[in-house]
Amino acid sequence: MSEPPERYSVFDGRRRIAAGSRADAALAVRRAELEGAAGPLLAFDSAGLQVDFDTRGSESEVLARLQPPAEPRGRGRPRLGVVAREVTLLPRHWEWLAAQPGGASVALRRLVEQARSSGEAARRTARDNAYRFAAAMAGDLPGFEEAMRALYAGDEPALAALLQAWPADIRDEIGVRLGGG
Numbered sequence: 001m002s003e004p005p006e007r008y009s010v011f012d013g014r015r016r017i018a019a020g021s022r023a024d025a026a027l028a029v030r031r032a033e034l035e036g037a038a039g040p041l042l043a044f045d046s047a048g049l050q051v052d053f054d055t056r057g058s059e060s061e062v063l064a065r066l067q068p069p070a071e072p073r074g075r076g077r078p079r080l081g082v083v084a085r086e087v088t089l090l091p092r093h094w095e096w097l098a099a100q101p102g103g104a105s106v107a108l109r110r111l112v113e114q115a116r117s118s119g120e121a122a123r124r125t126a127r128d129n130a131y132r133f134a135a136a137m138a139g140d141l142p143g144f145e146e147a148m149r150a151l152y153a154g155d156e157p158a159l160a161a162l163l164q165a166w167p168a169d170i171r172d173e174i175g176v177r178l179g180g181g
Contacts, residue, residue: 013039016169048132
């Protein structure tokens, strides 16, 4: 299962002025700074975390700073990103893993991928992402605590009712983060 593309959102005060790729967001922040943003400029990544962009210089300079530095390619096989760590299990767990096709490592990777792709894991991640965004953008709005309780309780009608009093762009962004559009 492939990961969805990273999505960034940029707000000028409580108004969303851009949503898209990292480059789109960085350029939106730069343009808003040049045009004299009305409120604080805040950018958020897919996880609901606030991000900062270095917007000095021209647009091409801003975009160039977004590119990760190229790693020199060494000799031999490329690194696969495998990380060895210790896992503590009961003997019966080790026996079960050893009996699985491909052995313990393959079985553990398969179990992790199944858990990651399960609907509950995705819903939990979406709720957490929406919460982080809401805490930064709407923590001082009326009904915030009640809305977050409804969010984590999975009470969609109550959440929708509580969000009605909030600015439309914040309400819509929470919906996007919850997978509603």
